[in-house]
Amino acid sequence: MVHAVYPGSFDPLHNGHVDVIRRASRLFDKLTVGVTHNPLKSTALFDIEERLAMVRESTKGLSNVDAESFEGLLVDYMRARQAGVIVKGLRVISDFEYELQMAHLNRQMNADVETLFVMTATRWSFVSSTRVKEIATYGADVTKLVPPATQRRILERFGALQDDVPG
Amino acid sequence: MVHAVYPGSFDPLHNGHVDVIRRASRLFDKLTVGVTHNPLKSTALFDIEERLAMVRESTKGLSNVDAESFEGLLVDYMRARQAGVIVKGLRVISDFEYELQMAHLNRQMNADVETLFVMTATRWSFVSSTRVKEIATYGADVTKLVPPATQRRILERFGALQDDVPG
Amino acid sequence: MVHAVYPGSFDPLHNGHVDVIRRASRLFDKLTVGVTHNPLKSTALFDIEERLAMVRESTKGLSNVDAESFEGLLVDYMRARQAGVIVKGLRVISDFEYELQMAHLNRQMNADVETLFVMTATRWSFVSSTRVKEIATYGADVTKLVPPATQRRILERFGALQDDVPG
């Protein structure tokens, strides 16, 4: 049985993430979305419970997918959960370099873990959590970029859309 | 009539920016240098009035160029000003990836806006506002990197040049 | 009046090209699609007349667009046609580096010419003439990748589609 983990901060979850989760869930027996929890850093927009809830609501149709938070190093978490595959989404070159570096480092620290890169769908390749937060901060519409579970929380946080922004 | 906007923080304006403005001004009927204003962030070295003044002084020979500050999302500003073209300077790969991502996102949010990339002249391709600030902080000479309007303000801010730095 | 040239071999014209032409035609007074003609090289799949015809058929709704073939250096062609802007589509990093190098070189050879980069739409960012030819060679369907004017000529050249390939 291959157990894969898709790690990230998911602050917030966007459509590119959901796309990776959906496709990875078809390839592995079990897929855990691992939401990184850093109690010392307070820069996250959404707290760990909100982020876990977004993932759970958005993946409830996928029976072999669950979500969990973890602290510390990813390789330690993989070992504790006896998971053998790290799944990462690839969008652009800068992702690639960082991820390749992390993958080499993770492999050196835990030889039993394998990192697999999944391509984000073309239409979501330009979406990132940073952009979503930036757009949301200005009260603009993120409907096309995030799943409903994220959108609802963004509305609660930032209030109703501005009138001059098309729906 | 094609109205183009060249957005940026211009903190401060350097010769690479001036080069892009000069060339873009020949291609479009009107060019607005849009200086991003974020009243909540206080990390800028020069305030919005100083940055607008630098742009205005350095472009006063170009009759179809003006400068304005704006807050919020670029696509909303483009819509409000009925401007159809975003002009961006390209220097290096990392610029390119970020700008391409932003351009795709902007197009999704406002299908009527087009992003055009202008190549920065080879001799300015290594100049950035971050480097200019770093050099100025240590009291070194930035004469070759910025227009007089920027240089005067840097001198006012950081004092006279150190003796051991060649003019 | 700004006269722009969109140069390329267009062997064959695909949807990414058509997308660039359509958007560039809205930004410049006149847009000439410059099809490079190299009578010594015989590696092109379609001859110069076929390639010009594909462009003309696919752009006939755009009144300020025409198509022409040219031999020799692009800068010489720009000078002969008194055109001031080279338009290039940007898809990926490797495009970017090559195009940036060419743009710097062209500027050194002819200071009056400006190169502007237009972003190819996300959905066509992975299409290239090389891939289209490769797919067509194996008799697979290119309907979604090229305009009708290209598709008809591909069918004439490579025969009807194989049965096992979905429309």
Added chain:
Amino acid sequence: MVHAVYPGSFDPLHNGHVDVIRRASRLFDKLTVGVTHNPLKSTALFDIEERLAMVRESTKGLSNVDAESFEGLLVDYMRARQAGVIVKGLRVISDFEYELQMAHLNRQMNADVETLFVMTATRWSFVSSTRVKEIATYGADVTKLVPPATQRRILERFGALQDDVPG
């Protein structure tokens, strides 16, 4: 059951390939090494039978791995074999861009196929078939770069090693 295909020309098979095969074989129920066969192109150093033999000899300890040649488009081959996953090794940026383009194109042509990227081990990241052929052509030692099945065939083809090259 997930059936994955690792496609390539393997001309010749080197240690980076073997590393990818070994790791991918642990992740999927079945892994087919798909050796591309192009009877019209005669630029390959080793013919299709030799390349298949290298793969088979080098993977005989891996029970869920087999090797096959195929002609035509990869997506058609995937469909014919009812295989759902394409495995590709990632070494460097230029790989990444090309592979990402191909993966997007393949997904557009066959929505049921998924491309997964596996990281080549750091120590093989600089090895490619092109370099191996170049080194072999000059009679230098490739022992550290290829498996025995490849090395034996290189020796048969290019003769004994030169005396002045260290083993």
Added chain:
Amino acid sequence: MVHAVYPGSFDPLHNGHVDVIRRASRLFDKLTVGVTHNPLKSTALFDIEERLAMVRESTKGLSNVDAESFEGLLVDYMRARQAGVIVKGLRVISDFEYELQMAHLNRQMNADVETLFVMTATRWSFVSSTRVKEIATYGADVTKLVPPATQRRILERFGALQDDVPG
């Protein structure tokens, strides 16, 4: 006599740095490891004295290598020390772009200084000070990534290793 400077923050020194120092020491008559000291920034994990000590302990077998801290611009430091060569390690593309930009800028500010790039060994290409700090923060083992002089200080700072992390 060629005097080279290898500048950096070395916070902390890792095996990739040591590898560059060792190889550069064989190429130049004198090599100074220049540890950047910024008394205003307090983001460093180790203070300047600790970082200098790590470098000195780890290079004591190399007779033509010394270590010094410096404040201000690198070009001013080069001039003050009459050193003609800046040595930089190259690992990945993002290094490359930043370093190339800095090298062009340094050359413009001081035409007598030359930047030479040394390749970090493949096995250390994925190690960076940022990763080392991240791993150390979580109490995991960095033995394979840093020299003993760094490791000892990390243990003093972060305490003994966690039990569940393999040596």
Added chain:
Amino acid sequence: MVHAVYPGSFDPLHNGHVDVIRRASRLFDKLTVGVTHNPLKSTALFDIEERLAMVRESTKGLSNVDAESFEGLLVDYMRARQAGVIVKGLRVISDFEYELQMAHLNRQMNADVETLFVMTATRWSFVSSTRVKEIATYGADVTKLVPPATQRRILERFGALQDDVPG
């Protein structure tokens, strides 16, 4: 004594090459320009004697520089000449990746050899032999891109400049 080799095909020598040679000659005791000679490949524009002559004429003011042709692998040539340093010019990302791959491979094949990368001056960063040949083929002026020794041979080969190209 450090003996460095600057290898390449130099077909033809251009100003970017000359710039690298001049700067490298100040850093090493001896610099040999190693012109690769491949008697089997006939794709070179200039034969090996012409290319050597271009280098020799263009570097005759540099007393510690000589030029030689070599066949076979660079590492074997380095060993035969007891030279310890390979010098390469870096211009753009694609150079970087290829060169890094070659440098890692060369180091694996000959641990005593070190590759150092020198930055090409900004103003020559867009010049390559391929572009020079392309421009020369069309009879355009390459005066600004190549040294006199190259220019004279290009004129002999391609005839006088066209009238409409500015000097």
